[in-house]
Amino acid sequence: MARRLPTTTLRLFSRRLNTASSSSSIAAGSRPSKPEPAAPTIVDLDDHRKLFSSVSTWKLLRSTVNLGLVANEMFVDFGMWVMNSRLVETGLVRDVILKTVKHTMFEHFCAGETTEEAGKxxxxxxxxxxxxxxSYAVEQTSNNDGCDRNLEGFIRSVDLSKSLPPSSVSFVIAKITAICPINLLRRVSDLLRWQYKDPSFTLPWKLNTLPIFTDISPLYHTLRKPEPLTPQEEQDLELAHKRLQDLCRKCVDLNVPLTIDAEDTSLQPAIDYFTYSSAIMYNKDGNATVYGTIQAYLKDAKERLFTASKTADKLGVPMGFKMVRGAYMSSENRAVSRFGYDSPIHDSIDETHSCYDECASFMLERIANGNDAVVLATHNLQSGKLAASKARDLGIRKGNPKLEFAQLYGMSEALSFGLRNAGFQVSKYLPYGPVDMVMPYLLRRTEENRGLLSTSSIDRVLIR
Known part of the structure; x- marks a missing residue:
């Protein structure tokens, strides 16, 4: 008979997680090395049999193998090298690589290649x-034809959600980089940053939006006054707005919430602009259809969340936010290295975790007061437990539709099932699409989350 793991064993693994000190651990969600008080036990992670009672033995065995592989730094480094090398340009070698990836990382971290597989x-x-x-897992697009194709993929996701059992799909995910050319997003971000520096700088194409910046927001990407958008760029921007509005209307018609993913700080101002202008249009009658994403590893995250929420209150716009720690550390570090500025990311793991927990607490209090909605996307055991206990203390009933916990598919299964067993709504982020299309997502997740993947000991032990 399998034995129940004692609480002391779980605390031992928590202490091991606390020792992670690499920069990637900020995004991964590992806790600092100093001892912390144990969170209240509303979320029980001790009883491994109860946690994984709904998972087949075969899937548990496969998860053990896959988690063991991605926890091996040498395996991850070799895989990253192969996928970024010219080997993938060779037909036969590419086929072998894609088949290998499909039956290992892809099957573990993705929901399938087609809408049918994702639905299953x-x-x-x-x-x-x-x-x-x-999440139809397209990443970036450079032209309008590609944007139109990607919009069709997002629309199919919304249609798929309504063909599945009621409430089985919590959100459809979209990336603005997939429906607006990437260079145009950079241009719009530059212009928005410059207008924040110089409020007299006019943007004739700008729609009503919520505050995008605060005084501590990174503005170093735009060091000189940008040229106005050309007539062609304005036309392309209008097309991008129309794509997002078509998607929003589809979501409103079918009552499917839409979450806009965050990107790196060079693009995020334009993404927030798209998100907030759409939220003003489509978040009505006390319900948030369009959700933005706040990355807590950014120094200005808390202030941006507070400022946007306060302005939304004044406008009578219900807001929804997805809280994450962040997943673009490598690109942010490369940018500050190039520009010679301080990193926009918190200087310590402590600050990142503190920011996340404070933002989560802020949103939970707003929900308790009848405002807004939040997705608390976290792989961190302590943050999950703290948020669950805070929700209980505030009287937020279990199953409240304005509170959702979330983890990536294939990761932090113990926390997902623990929160589920505590009565909360829990979602898994499900990227899907052809293996070669999803490859950029897999590479980015592997690189940015290597700290988390290498400290997934607690899941592996509980599964065993």
Whole structure:
């Protein structure tokens, strides 16, 4: 008979997580090395049999193998080298690599290649008491034709969500970089940054939006006054707005919330602009359809969240936010190295965790007062437990539709099932699409989350 792991064992693994000191651990969510008080035990992670009772033995075995592989730094480094090398340009070698990736990392971290496979994955999770956040995993596009194709993919995700069991899909995910050319997003971000520096600088194309910057927001990407948008760029911007509005209207019609993913700080101002202008249009009657994403590893995250929420209150716009720690550390570090400025990311792991927990607490209090909605996307055991206990203390009933916890598919299974068993709504972020299309997502997740993947000891032990 399998034995129940004692609380002391889990605390031992928590202390091991606390020792992570690499820069990537900020994004990964590992705790600092100093001892911290144990969080209240509303989320029980001790009983491994209860946690994984809905998971088949075969899937547990496969998870053990895959988590063991991605926890091996040499394996990850070799895989990254192969995928970024010219080997993938060779037909036969590329086929072998893609098949290998498909039957290892892809099957573990992705929901499938087609909408049918993604739907099957959602149904299985629904049977286990979890929900799905459908993400057609396109990353970036450089032209309008590609943007139009990607919009069709997002629309299919919304249609798919309505063909599945009620409430089995919590959100559809979209990336603005997939429906607006990447160079145009950079141009719009530059212009928005310059207007913040110089309020007299006019942007005739600008729609009503919420505050995008604070006084501590990084502005070093725009060091000189940018040229106005050309007539062609304005036309392309209008097309991008129309794509997002088409998607928003589809979500409103089918009552499917839409979450806009965050990107790095060079692009985020334009993404927030798209998100907030759409929220003003489509978040009505006390319900948030369009959710933005706040990355807590950024120094200005808390202030931006507070400022946007305060302005939304004045406008009578209900807001929804997805709280994450952040997933663009490598690109941010390269940018500050190039520009010679201080990093926009918190200087310590402590500050990142403190920012995340304070933002989560702020949003939970707003929910308790009847305002807004939040997705608390975290792989950190302590943050999950603290938020669950805070929700209980505020009287937020279990299953409240304005509170959702979330983890990436294939990661932090113990926390997902622990929160589910405590009665909360829990979603898994489900990227799907052809293996070669999803490869950029897998590479980025592997690179940015290597700190978390290498400290997934608690999941591996509980699964065993």
């Amino acid at each position: 994955c959602v149904r299985k999770m629904h049977e286990a008491g979890l929900r799905g956040m459908l």
